[in-house]
Amino acid sequence: MSTRILTVEDDERIRTAVKMALEDEGWVVEEAETGEQALEAFQRHPSDVVLIDIMLPGVDGFEVCRSVRRTSDVPIVMVTARADTHDVVAGLEAGADDYLTKPFAPKELSARIRALMRRARKPDPATTTMRFGDLEIIPDAGVVRRGGTELHLTKTEFRLLCELASSPGRVFSREVLLERVWGYGYFGDGRLVDVHVRRLRTKIEADPANPRHVLTVRGLGYKLQG
């Protein structure tokens, strides 16, 4: 079955052109003009990727993002007007996995989508379960448990965790994580990593303010500790 993409965009011409470009990639594209339509469409038939323009009339993009996140770990790409505003961080905190600024080339969009749909890298084919204190990761099944309770991570959060878990104790720079998790080069936006680490901590740490597993190494990056 081919990948289904839901695009939420109020400008009809953009919607049509982007739909055509994405269909050329072999994907099925479903359109929504408003946030309400998008949520309704998603509930009726969850897609594999959601593309959301933050600037929507009525229910805005952040709200659509949060609503989708409540029920699904589907990759979300949001479209913002500017890269240097708080919009980006707010969108990522609302649950988006990545962002693009308008106007973007459709090739960039498809590259983003492909990167987000990659499966988590297996740290070691032989390993089926990894344990870090009370944390238990099963890469093949995409499952994380803390103290036996299963946690709901998004695909990107899970990939980030697996990446850190592939070399426990090693410091990963933001550039390395950007490349391995998001497929960006050296010039990716470090805030993607920072916000995702923050989101990850709220899920896997007993006390996110004093993390015991995902630690910040000032000026260098992040590492996972057992």
Added chain:
Amino acid sequence: MRRLFARLRPRSLGLRARITIAFALGALLLSAILASTTFALTRANTLNQRESAALSRVYVNASTVKIRIGSTSATDIQDTLLPSLQLPNGARPVLHAQGKWFSLTAQIGENSIPPSLRALVDSGHPGRMTFTLQNKPALAVGIPLPSANAEYFELVDLSDLQSTLDSLGFSLLGAAVITTAAGGVLGWWASRRTLRPLADVSQAAEAIAGGRLDTRLEATLDPDLGVLASSFNDMAAALQERIERDARFASDVSHELRSPLMTLAAAVDVLETRRDELGERSQAALDLLAGEVVRFRQLVEDLLEMSRYDAGAVRLELDDIRLAEFVMQAVSVSSNGDSVPVELDSELAGVVVQADKRRLARVVANLLDNARKYGDGPVTVALQRVEDGVQIVVEDEGPGIPEEERDVVFERFARGGVAGRRGSGEGVGLGLALVAEHVRLHGGRVWVEDRADGHPGARFVVELPVLRS
């Protein structure tokens, strides 16, 4: 007339100096009038008093002489009569009686008396006059004594009066000088007070010129200055509104352009996927279209960034960046295959700067872009440690940039005369202007100079402060 004044007025003198001089001259004039009036009145008054005192005494002496002269011998006149007269210091009697002249001292005699007074008294009239006796001011009084067939004269030395008047004049001159100086000081102070609002206005104008458009003059209760302040503030407000409207317009236009651009970019993408289905001419047209869409996107992005700078809305996303690694990455990303060597010393590997990664990458990309468009391609990119910072140097082998254009190239939509002559038709647009803005916001400097090795070509230098090395 006005022109004459204008010519007479020394151009080098400022308003303040002119006010001071006017005050001083005014004070001088006033004190001169006062002093000379005072002097003249005092002089006349004192002289009058002395004269009337002398006159009454001379009459007393004359009547003494008149009474006693009849029975007195010439010797007695000389030895008794004259010394018995009432004579204060400086009064000298001269008596003409019995056909002889008598006086108390040899220096003062008939020849000391002014001839005109003698003639007057000879004709039987009493008289008086002031004159100069032995270089000193003196009063001469003469009284005919017809019954005794004599004439009595008295010469009164007025030099003490003169010295009094001299010291008065001296004091008045001193007072005039002090008054003039005080007038000057007052003028200096008053002009400073008066000009202070002007200084405020000039400061405010400077602030506005420097980009702080919301600068205003404080409201004042002074009705004269209030007009100036309020019209200045109106002007500043109008200017600010206009500049902001222009900036908003540029920003709005760029924002509006993004949606059609988005559609264009996606549509061109769709066409490019079907490139093989198109004829040769259509393919060529599509290539043109695709190229222009890329350029257009860059331009809109640059315009938006520039309007953010104009609105003062740029916030840097600062990260600690290892500059050597960063520049190598930035050069390799933006040189699309045709590699440019990056020269750096090994000691630079650890240099860390605080920078906005995205914007600093644009700085490097724009400089390389500029070298490609106008300088026949970048020859080298180098990193250098300097005393209080680190330099990113991009050299090309184009014609270089003449001295007088070296500031202009960093202005918006500037095309160097050299670049223009080369007729490439591609303006640098906002590229170098953005480089300048980005570098400035990072606390650094950017400039262009001749290549260090003497070859023709431009050498762009970006200097950034170092966080640690």
